[in-house]
Amino acid sequence: MYRLYFDLILNKFISIFDNMKILLEVSARHAHFSRSELDLLFGKNYKLHIKKYLSQPGQFLSEEKINIEVSNLVLENISILGPERNQTQIEISMTDARRIKINPPIRESGDLSGSPGCNVYGPLGKIKIKTGIIIAKRHVHLHPKDAHQIGFSNGEICSLKIENTSRPLIFGGVVVRINSEFSLAAHIDTDEANAACINGNSCVATIITSNGALKQNIFN
Ligand SMILES: [Zn+2]
DSSP: OHHHHHHHHHHHHHHHHHOEEEEEEEEOSEEEEEHHHHHHHHOTTOOOOEEEEOSSTTOEEEEEEEEEEETTEEEEEEEEEEEEESSOEEEOOHHHHHHTTOOOOEEOTTOOTTOOOEEEEETTEEEEESSOEEEEOOEEEEOHHHHHHHTOOTTOEEEEEEOSSSSOEEEEEEEEEEOTTOOSEEEEEHHHHHHTTOOSSEEEEEEEOHHHHHHHHHTO
16 A cells, blocks of 8 residues: 555656656648659749748748549648658548548658558649658657657657646657757647647647656556
């Protein structure tokens, strides 16, 4: 019995230091294009119009949108994020995937092998991409300084605790991505946001390290 109380107090004490508040942002379906595919859809050297800058330095939401189609099933108004990337990638939710009857893998950005393709419609017409549709794996962006503070290494898995909603929730399986180009933010998709009843574009979550997550389970 004393041992149980000791563990509870110890875990509570450690969790204060393990956990860290972070900006949580919700990503709606969107596309990243390579320069050559953007040229085909919008015109040679077309420059995307910046609607707003995102939390990650240099990344922006553009005014432009495209539609995608798989076997006559269409997803419309997919936002384009800039700047251009080395390879075209389209990130949709599982709900979106069900609508167009495909089964994309849940992946980290850039890991596109074996993912489904589609037809993409822009103002200049249609292109076909062979691969590129994924459901983004939920993730945390960290600058190496933040990662050092928490003790995270790249690729580690953590959890995100969402409070102050009518559906408080802990998301497990959140991949830690560390890069000197990143600023501290967590990204989930619209399905995940709906599951936690997050209204608006962003809120605050608490990072729980793998140790912390185990400690949380002791309370259940
Ligand atoms: Zn992200």
